[in-house]
Amino acid sequence: MSNLLLVEDEARMREVIKMLLSDLDLNIYEACDGEQAIDLFDNETVSLVITDLKLPKISGIEVLKHIKDAKPEVPVIVITAFGSIDSAVEAIHQGAFDYVTKPFTEDKLRSCIKKAMQISRLTSEVKYLRREIEGKFTFDNIIGNSNEICEILRLAGEVSLTDTTVLITGESGTGKELLSRATHLNSSRSKRPFLPVNCAAIPATLLEAELFGYEKGAFTGxxxxxxxxxxxxxxxxxxxxxxxxxxxxxxxxxxxxxESKTIERLGGSKTIATDVRLIAATNKDLEQMVREGTFREDLYYRISVFPIRIPSLRERRDDIPLLCQYFINEFSVTFGRRAPAMSDKVMEMLYNHPWKGNVRELRNVLERAMILAKGDNITARHVILNESYAKPLGELNLDQIVELLLRDHRVGLEELEKKYIQYAMEIAGNNVSKAARLLGLSRATLRYRLDKM
Structure with missing residues (x-):
């Protein structure tokens, strides 16, 4: 239900307006003069105002100015006497949403109020979404207390106070866009747009048009x-x-x-000045690309005025428990479930994983685990890790090797035994006695198993 503030010095007119609006979903506060109106507005949550322009103590125009200074998003409908259109026009210039003249028709007033209510609702939704987005991309949501992350946040905090060009480097999934958005939202430009462009996702022939725009008729289409x-x-x-x-x-x-801080649209000749703060990001080694001649050296030095490197998750493993708790809490809210506990064994698995996909990969793993874990605990069977880039076999302990093999359901016990013996024979140069020693078996037992195979 929306709260409407009705400001009218005539009690009979207030009753007429309330009757006309009785079937609308409105809670109506009443004020009989401008002073009372301002007091109610300042102390109640009001999403719509209807005010007469001619009021005792404080005029309707002054009430309007107060509302627009305090909460400019609240729509104000003004009521004025027929023949006082000049006053209505002044009210519109002061920010009124619309006006109605006395005597007004029921349809005119209701239509005006419905439009204002819709605008008020949409404005509230936009403000809510903006708060959600800004909350999601603040420095507070860059999770970690390792020395590396603390240093990155310090650097980003300092450069956000300037318009300096920033180059953020790091592997995919480390949070380069998250850091860039946080830098923007903590800058003096935070109320202006943040526009991302993925240079890898846009064909080279279209990137120029995407960045600089184009005039009508510049090309086919x-x-x-x-x-x-x-x-x-x-x-x-x-x-x-x-x-x-x-x-x-x-x-x-x-x-x-x-260098020129100007652009020209494709197909145009007009020079347009630009006022943007540039933040660039890449997962590539630009210095190596400069040496190879695939990236311009002058452009590299132009964009790397203030470089920030985000370390991989492998370089800050101490942040993994904190990240796990953050994502589990996030998914518990999303799924409407209590946050499950995580065993030490699972945490050890996550801590030792190579994380080539970095924080993004960890988040995906935990989202799958939350879906699979129906109870109060996330166990090892709920955690599905990408083993395509697992550590070399020599770096794994026996438990990890067994776990790795069991995850591949194509490998049965009989096939595993056969492969184990075959590799032992290869290493031993087909010498049965030597292979038996490698396998911890007697020569006769190995001979029996070879015959069986």
């Missing part, structure tokens, strides 16, 4: 003018992800824009 990301991000931050995948021709054009 360009039926209307389109602004590029540089224009759309004006006053905010442009995040270029996977900048190492930008081809050499585009690198040259991009460098020219960075």
């Amino acid at each position: 360009a039926h209307q003018l389109k602004k590029g990301k540089f224009e759309l991000a004006s006053g905010g931050t442009l995040f270029l992800d996977e900048i190492g995948d930008m081809d050499m021709e585009m690198q040259a054009k991009f460098l020219r824009v960075l």
